[in-house]
Each structure stands twice: as structure tokens, then as C-alpha cells.
Amino acid sequence: MSAARRTPRPVSIASFAQSQNVRRDDEHNEVEMLMPVIAEVFGTIGITKDDVDFICSGSTDYLIGGPFSFVMALDAVGVWPPRSESHVEMDGAWALYEAWVLLQEGEIDAALVYSFGRSSLGNLNEILALQLDPYYLAPMWPDPVSLAALQARALIDAGKGTEADFAAIAARSRKDALANPKAQVANDIPVDTLLEDDYVVSPLRRHTLPPITDGAAAVVLAAGDKARQWADKPVWITGFDHRMETHALGARDLTSSPSTAQAAERAGVAEGSIDVAEIHAPYAHQEIILREALGLDDTVTVNPSGGALAANPLMSAGLIRIGEAAARIASGQARRAVAHATSGPCLQQNLVCVLEGE
Amino acid sequence: MAERCAVIGVGQTHHKAKREDVSIAGLVREAAKMALADADLTWTDIDAVVIGKAPDMFEGNMMPELYLAPALGAVGKPMFRVHTAGSVGGSTALVAAHLVKSGIHKRVLSVAYEKQSDSDAMWALSVPQPFAAPLLAGAGGYFAPHIRAYMRRSGAPDHIGRMVAVKDRKNAMRNPYAHLHLADIDMKMVEDSMMLWDPLRYLEACPSSDGAAAMVLAAEDAVSGQYPPAWIHGTAMRSEPTMFAGRDQVNPQAGRDCSADVYGQAGITDPRKQIDVAEVYVPFSWYEPMWLENLGFCELGDGWKLTESGATAFDGDIPWNTSGGVLSSNPIGASGMLRFLEVAMQVRGQAGEHQIDGAKLALGQAYGGGSQFFSMWVVGSAKP
Numbered sequence: 001m002s003a004a005r006r007t008p009r010p011v012s013i014a015s016f017a018q019s020q021n022v023r024r025d026d027e028h029n030e031v032e033m034l035m036p037v038i039a040e041v042f043g044t045i046g047i048t049k050d051d052v053d054f055i056c057s058g059s060t061d062y063l064i065g066g067p068f069s070f071v072m073a074l075d076a077v078g079v080w081p082p083r084s085e086s087h088v089e090m091d092g093a094w095a096l097y098e099a100w101v102l103l104q105e106g107e108i109d110a111a112l113v114y115s116f117g118r119s120s121l122g123n124l125n126e127i128l129a130l131q132l133d134p135y136y137l138a139p140m141w142p143d144p145v146s147l148a149a150l151q152a153r154a155l156i157d158a159g160k161g162t163e164a165d166f167a168a169i170a171a172r173s174r175k176d177a178l179a180n181p182k183a184q185v186a187n188d189i190p191v192d193t194l195l196e197d198d199y200v201v202s203p204l205r206r207h208t209l210p211p212i213t214d215g216a217a218a219v220v221l222a223a224g225d226k227a228r229q230w231a232d233k234p235v236w237i238t239g240f241d242h243r244m245e246t247h248a249l250g251a252r253d254l255t256s257s258p259s260t261a262q263a264a265e266r267a268g269v270a271e272g273s274i275d276v277a278e279i280h281a282p283y284a285h286q287e288i289i290l291r292e293a294l295g296l297d298d299t300v301t302v303n304p305s306g307g308a309l310a311a312n313p314l315m316s317a318g319l320i321r322i323g324e325a326a327a328r329i330a331s332g333q334a335r336r337a338v339a340h341a342t343s344g345p346c347l348q349q350n351l352v353c354v355l356e357g358e
Numbered sequence: 359m360a361e362r363c364a365v366i367g368v369g370q371t372h373h374k375a376k377r378e379d380v381s382i383a384g385l386v387r388e389a390a391k392m393a394l395a396d397a398d399l400t401w402t403d404i405d406a407v408v409i410g411k412a413p414d415m416f417e418g419n420m421m422p423e424l425y426l427a428p429a430l431g432a433v434g435k436p437m438f439r440v441h442t443a444g445s446v447g448g449s450t451a452l453v454a455a456h457l458v459k460s461g462i463h464k465r466v467l468s469v470a471y472e473k474q475s476d477s478d479a480m481w482a483l484s485v486p487q488p489f490a491a492p493l494l495a496g497a498g499g500y501f502a503p504h505i506r507a508y509m510r511r512s513g514a515p516d517h518i519g520r521m522v523a524v525k526d527r528k529n530a531m532r533n534p535y536a537h538l539h540l541a542d543i544d545m546k547m548v549e550d551s552m553m554l555w556d557p558l559r560y561l562e563a564c565p566s567s568d569g570a571a572a573m574v575l576a577a578e579d580a581v582s583g584q585y586p587p588a589w590i591h592g593t594a595m596r597s598e599p600t601m602f603a604g605r606d607q608v609n610p611q612a613g614r615d616c617s618a619d620v621y622g623q624a625g626i627t628d629p630r631k632q633i634d635v636a637e638v639y640v641p642f643s644w645y646e647p648m649w650l651e652n653l654g655f656c657e658l659g660d661g662w663k664l665t666e667s668g669a670t671a672f673d674g675d676i677p678w679n680t681s682g683g684v685l686s687s688n689p690i691g692a693s694g695m696l697r698f699l700e701v702a703m704q705v706r707g708q709a710g711e712h713q714i715d716g717a718k719l720a721l722g723q724a725y726g727g728g729s730q731f732f733s734m735w736v737v738g739s740a741k742p
Contacts, residue, residue: 006461055597066485067413067549068443071600071727078599084619085597085731086449089414089421089441098438098453105360106459126574130420134476135381138419244407244437246428262434287424349437 005268011103012234013330013355014110014222016323017041019185021249021311024120025214030059030069034076034116034216041112041218045230049077052220053108055085058095058115059315062127073116091115092217092319093280093351097212099221100240116216117315124212124314131344133247145209149201151254151346152285156203158255161288163203167194169284170207170309177306183208184311185211208284215313217320235326239267239354242341247348253282254346260293262350264338265347269294272356275334276301278321278342282308289347294338304328318342322353329357362741363458364587365702373537373569373687376475382417383429386471389570389692390430393467396708397574397583401431405463405575410440410450410470411691412726415485416477430469432662435721444497444639444726446470447571447694448733454575455735459590470695471570479566479690480738498563498642501729502555504607505644509557511568511608512647514662516557519643520548523562523685524638525671530682532672532711533717537567537687562643562685564701569689571696578741588737591719592623595733599691605731613652616732620721621654623735629721630655633736635677635704635714636721637697641684646670650678653723672712680704680712694724698735705739 017040019033042048055077061069070087079085088095092115099111125143132138148291155161162217168191177186189207197205220230227234243259243266245252264270281287286303296302303309308317318341325339336356343349369392371377374587377385386409394400407430414420423439430437438457442449447470454468480496508514527543530536540547540548543561551560574583581587599605617629626632638653640646647661655676656664664670668676679685681700684693701720703709709711719738 060420061413061415064487066487067415067482071443071730072442074597075599079597080594080599080602080604082598082610082615084595086440086453086595087442089439094438098456101453101456101460101462104462105456107360118633127420130414130418131424133425134417134419134422242436243437244423244427244432246433247425248428259434343421348424348427 005266007225009104009106010173011221011223011237011323012227012231012325013098013219014227014230015041015220016326018182018217018320018323021182021213021313022213023184023212025118029351030073030116031076034114037216037218038076038114042335043222045220047213047230052110052112053084054099054102054111055083056095057087058090058092059117060089062130063117063119063121063314065122067208091341091343093322096219096319096322097240097242097351100237102186103221103223109222109226111221112218113221114218115316115319116203116213117313119212119314120214126252142156145204146201147345149204152203153297154254155285160255160318161285164191164195165288166208166284167191173303173306173309176304177310180305180310182311183306184213186306186347188308210282210308210312213311213312213313214315217316217323219323221320232260233358235329236356237353238356241266242351249346255289257289257293257350260290260340260350260352263350264294267340267352267354269352269354272336274300274326274336274338276325276337277280277305278305278325278339279303280308280318280321282312284309286347290340294340318351325355329355360459361461362589363446363455363575364589365573365737366581366583366587367393367399367574368699368702369393369572370535370696371569372535373567373689375566377568378425381520382422382473383426383544386426386469386570387429389572390469392604393572393574399465399574399582402667404431404465404467406436406457406466407432408438408440408450408454410446411472412444412476413447413482413595415482416479417473432672440704442726443731444690445694445724445733446726447692447696448722448724451695451698452595452733453701455590455593458575458577458695460586461644463527464667465576466573467572469570469572470692471515472689472691473568474566474689475568476479491573498555498558501642502558504549505557505642508608508644508648512659512662514647517545518647518662518665519557520545521665522640522643522646523548526679526683526685529680529712530686533681536682537565552597558642564641564684564688567687568707569687569692571692571699573650573699573702574715585706585708588705589741590735591738592620592736594619598730600728608648609652610729612730613725613732616734617653620734620736626736629653630676632719633676633721634649635680637679637681637700638723639684639694639725640679641688643685646678677714680714694733697724698722702737705737
């Protein structure tokens with residue numbers, strides 16, 4: 001992929017909000033979980049749904065266990081009069097991509113993106129097995145933790161990481177999460193103590209696994225005059241791409257992420273220095289793979305929010321990475337950041353978004 | 359700022375009750391390969407793949423784009439999965455169109471499918487949900503009361519639904535890919551079929567089909583293919599709430615707003631006069647007169663009169679559903695795309711036996727959910 005990179009129309013992350021991330025939210029349905037998030041994402045910049053021209057959401061029916069989970073969720077926005085609206089059965093980061101594509105055409109200037117999911121309602125090990133080839137893989141019910149363990153083992157065998165490295169990533173992430181009021185798992189436990197954990201599936205110990213999380217998130221995108229009106233110093237998306245790998249795990253080198261590297265090149269990650277990276281690495285060892293694929297050196301602050309190890313609301317964890325990275329720029333802690341989202345077993349599909357302040 | 363975009367290749371499977379000769383991957387690949395051949399392209403020419411289907415629970419395969427990526431040549435490319443209920447086939451084409459119109463990609467493959475024989479749609483549509491009234495009747499049971507309301511409002515006589523059922527099945531006889539080929543269909547046969555959901559009889563309802571549809575969309579400087587391109591003149595999506603007291607389910611505001619938007623983009627002020635052919639999502643017979651009104655082809659209350667007059671028949675002045683429509687083939691996730699695909703075929707002049715001579719401007723419409731989601735496009739043989 002050597003084609004010259006197209007310069008995108010500047011689009012800003014005008015607002016970001018997320019719910020409290022919790023292990024199990026029994027008190028709210030999806031609409032009730034979303035409503036305060038939508039209210040906040042509009043309220044912090046003083047706008048209403050009438051100020052956005054397009055709405056796109058990301059969710060999966062398999063979490064609620066019924067068809068069309070996005071249909072009723074739309075009541076959290078209240079689409080009357082009717083709105084231009086779409087939905088992806090993907091993480092909200094891809095919903096944000098669809099809205100960004102529309103904004104590239106220059107005919108609309110603002111969009112609402114949201115995503116939601118309650119992972120607590122079912123058994124994720126069974127549910128995520130249904131993502132696999134329905135003829136040859138799913139009937140054997142390989143669970144996501146076991147597949148991630150295969151990847152971690154391959155990483156160890158390739159000399160790219162150790163169990164102590166994985167523990168160090170988990171320890172750092174959850175210690176950083178102490179400063180994130182929305183985090184679900186935040187603590188300060190020494191690596192040596194973590195390594196005393198039993199294996200869940202060797203070589204993965206409990207601390208290397210993501211928590212099971214209920215949560216929702218929302219972003220307002222703006223271009224043109226609205227981007228300036230809604231922020232003194234807009235945070236701009238300056239590069240955006242996503243790429244897919246093959247589904248056959250046996251045909252992939254699980255210790256690398258060529259699709260992330262491809263998306264990073266297309267998004268222009270290396271065209272400037274990166275201050276902060278928010279990486280969607282649900283399993284600790286995946287941070288090693290993704291750091292390499294994104295070309296990040298040791299000077300880059302990775303997952304100051306705690307990342308997916310601190311809260312992993314399915315369908316929102318990727319969108320939250322974009323929101324968290326933008327927040328670091330808006331607060332002045334970073335000037336240029338990269339956000340990443342993933343989907344599928346062992347990082348099959350990856351999205352990379354480059355964000356810059358002024 | 360938006361780039362021009364055109365359909366340069368179309369493909370579809372032979373739609374059947376059970377395609378036991380292919381896997382899901384084989385099904386989508388069949389349609390995609392046909393679209394590529396029509397466009398004179400190969401897999402490597404495609405920049406991105408957009409796939410759509412109705413609920414994942416229909417086949418029991420969660421986020422099937424992951425499994426289907428290699429079958430659709432998407433490895434190393436962006437792949438996108440759309441789900442907007444029954445309108446999804448249309449929405450999938452629109453997302454692909456935006457990837458071209460935005461200037462991001464030159465050639466995008468859009469694919470939509472359903473393999474209903476691998477599934478149980480009635481079950482998947484009726485899973486009990488907390489705080490929601492159980493449907494337990496599939497889509498026909500949901501829509502029948504709205505049809506009754508339409509009949510009461512408009513004073514339409516009983517036989518209109520049967521006329522649509524016959525007309526669309528006769529059109530399907532011209533389409534080799536249609537699921538139902540009912541050579542003997544007539545009013546009596548429809549009337550004699552079993553009552554399913556009053557007033558809908560068995561032959562006034564869509565079948566359950568296995569099938570896939572695919573289209574290659576391209577930017578102006580990437581046009582290729584066996585036939586002239588179908589230029590996109592307008593695209594629109596609209597959604598409204600599922601339930602609230604002010605909602606008119608017979609004539610949804612979202613449908614009216616969506617058509618006003620797409621007509622505005624395409625310069626259409628008199629749809630009956632300006633549109634040469636339309637493919638409209640009619641899964642139950644009575645939705646033809648209802649959508650004739652909703653889409654502004656006539657005044658409110660007059661839709662059934664247009665149907666009765668033969669205006670929407672193959673030789674009428676506004677042929678509707680020349681392919682045989684959803685009433686003749688219903689691979690749910692692909693049904694919306696088949697509407698968009700048929701009108702592209704019409705303005706490209708490649709529809710064979712079901713070609714309307716001289717079709718230059720055409721409307722494709724899809725709706726979904728409880729008719730609260732709409733997607734539409736207008737395509738033409740001339741550049742916009």
C-alpha cells in the first residue's frame with residue numbers, strides 16, 4: 001500500500017462521554033444506561049440532538065440475546081422528527097468511522113456516535129465462540145481466553161514476551177486506572193504478587209485477562225464552523241483507517257498484527273511523534289504485539305486510562321480508546337495521539353485513528 | 359465536494375428455499391464473483407468490502423464478517439458490517455456509496471445475504487425480551503393490523519392485495535434468479551391459499567429464501583464493466599422511534615422524509631412522471647398501495663386505485679417490482695440490496711426479460727424493523 005495518503009477533511013472529536021464501567025448493571029436496561037451518556041455528550045458542549053445531522057451506533061444482538069438490540073436503544077436519543085441514522089454490528093469505533101466518512105463528503109457538519117453493551121447478561125466464553133467459522137470452528141466452542149492463550153504462548157515461544165512482561169503490563173494498566181474514575185478494575189499490586197496467581201489457561205493468569213464489563217460511550221464529531229464553535233482548541237482526526245486479516249488462526253502469525261501495521265501506515269501514525277497511545281488490547285500480551293505494529297517506542301505513554309484491562313465494555317471499548325486519547329489532547333497532556341480498536345479472535349480486525357491538537 | 363459514484367457490477371445468487379449446495383461463504387462468494395465479472399474486475403481491484411445482513415441470530419453466527427473476510431477477498435482491506443434491520447441491504451449499498459463519494463476509495467464491493475435455511479427467523483424474531491410485548495407472530499403478524507388500518511382509512515377493496523400478489527409473481531416469471539416461479543398464479547389461487555394473518559393469505563406473504571446480492575460501486579475515474587454504469591443521483595436513510603403515540607405506522611413520517619430527501623438530491627418533483635421504474639420493499643402484498651402513497655406517487659388514499667388501474671404492472675406507466683420483488687425472493691438481509699440492484703440493472707439496460715425499455719431514472723427503496731427504518735437511492739443512466 002504505497003498510494004499517497006489522501007488528506008482528510010478536518011473532523012474533530014467535539015465531545016466524549018462514557019458510563020461508569022461496572023461488572024454488572026442490573027438496575028438499567030440499555031436505553032437507561034445510554035440516556036445519561038447521551039445527555040452528557042451533548043450537555044458538556046451545550047448542544048442538543050437538533051445540532052447533529054447524522055447518528056450512528058455500534059452494538060451486538062448477542063449480548064442482549066435478542067434481535068435488533070439497536071432498535072430500542074435509539075429511544076435514548078429520541079429520533080422524532082425522524083433522523084438520518086445507521087448502525088453497525090461492530091464496536092462503536094467503526095460507527096465513528098462510518099460517521100467520519102459521511103462528514104468527509106462535506107454536506108453535513110456534525111454527527112452523534114454511540115455504543116453500548118451489557119456483557120454480564122450471558123456467558124462471554126460461549127457467546128464469543130459464535131464469532132468463529134460456523135462450520136469448522138464454532139461447533140467445538142473454542143472460548144476467547146483459550147484462543148488468546150494460544151497467542152500468548154506463541155509470543156513467549158517467539159521470544160517477544162514473558163509472563164513477567166504480561167504481568168508488568170497488567171500492573172501498570174490497573175495502577176494508571178486509579179486515576180480514571182470510570183474504571184472498573186483499578187489497583188496497585190506488585191508484579192511479583194500477580195505472578196503468584198493461578199493460570200486460567202496457561203500461560204494466561206487472571207490478571208492478564210480483561211474484566212467483564214457493562215458500559216456505554218458516546219462521541220460527537222464536528223467539522224467546519226461547528227468544530228470551532230464547540231471547542232476553543234478542537235482535537236482533530238488527522239488519519240483514520242482499518243484493516244482485516246484472515247479468519248483462519250492457523251494461517252496467521254499470531255505474534256504480529258499486520259492489519260494494525262497496515263492501518264497505522266494508511267493513517268500516517270509515523271508522520272509525527274506520538275505522545276499518547278490508547279490501545280484496545282483486551283489481553284495484556286496483546287499490548288506488546290500492538291505496540292510493535294503501531295511502531296511505538298518507549299517514550300510513548302500507553303493506555304493512561306488503564307485501557308481494556310481496567311474496563312472492557314464490549315462494543316464500546318474501542319470507541320472509548322478514541323475518546324480517551326482525544327481527552328488527553330483536549331486537556332493539554334498530549335499534542336498528538338493514536339487510538340486503536342480491535343475486533344475478532346486474536347486481533348483479527350484493527351482500526352487506527354490519529355488525533356492531533358493545535 | 360462529494361465525488362460521483364456509480365454501480366458498475368451486479369451479481370446475485372439463484373434464490374431458493376434451501377441452498378444446500380453452498381455454505382454461507384459459498385453463497386456470498388457466488389454473488390460477489392458475478393458482480394466482479396460484470397464489472398470486468400478481479401478481487402485485487404477492490405479497495406474495501408461492506409457487508410450487511412439481518413440479525414446474526416438468524417444463522418447463529420455472531421459478526422459473520424470475521425468468518426467471511428477471506429471468502430470475500432477482504433484480507434488486508436477495510437471490511438465493514440452494517441445492520442439496520444430489514445432495510446440493511448439498502449443501507450449496506452449506501453455505506454459503500456459513501457466510501458466512494460467521500461473520495462476514500464475507488465472501488466467498493468458491497469454484499470448482503472441471508473441463509474434462512476440455516477436459521478429459524480420466526481424464533482429469532484420472537485425471543486422474549488424484558489419489558490417488551492412478545493411478538494410471537496413473526497413479521498406478518500406485526501404488519502397485518504397496520505394493513506387493516508390502511509384498508510379502513512382508504513376504503514380499499516379486499517382484492518387489491520391479491521392483485522399485487524399475482525402481479526409480482528408474474529414479474530418473477532421473467533427473472534431467472536427469483537425464488538418463486540409460480541406459472542399458474544391467479545387471483546383465485548391467492549384467494550384459495552391459507553389465511554395466515556388476517557387479511558394476509560399465504561400467497562400474499564414473502565417466502566423464506568437463501569440468497570445473496572452484490573454490487574461493485576466505483577468512482578467516476580474507475581468506471582469499467584460490461585454495461586454502462588448506473589449513476590447514483592441520490593441516497594438517503596431515515597429512522598423514527600419504534601413506539602410512541604404520535605407515530606403513524608400506516609404512513610410513516612420517516613418514509614416520507616426519506617423520499618423527500620432523495621427526490622431533492624435527484625431533482626425529482628413528480629415521482630410518478632419522472633421515475634421510470636421502482637423497486638420497493640413489499641414483503642406483504644398490501645405494502646404496494648401503502649408505499650405508493652408514502653413515496654408520493656399519488657395522493658393519500660389513492661394508492662390502491664393506482665394498483666387496481668394496472669399502473670404498477672409490467673406494462674403500466676410506473677412499473678413496480680419488475681424483478682418479482684420481495685414477494686418472490688426474500689433472503690432477508692439481501693432483500694433491500696436486491697431492490698437497489700434491480701433498479702441499477704434497469705438503468706444499465708441489463709435486466710433481460712424483465713427490462714423496462716428506455717428506463718433512465720429509477721428508485722430503489724427498502725424498509726426495516728416495524729417500518730421505522732428506511733433507506734433509498736435513485737439511480738440513472740445519465741451522470742448526475
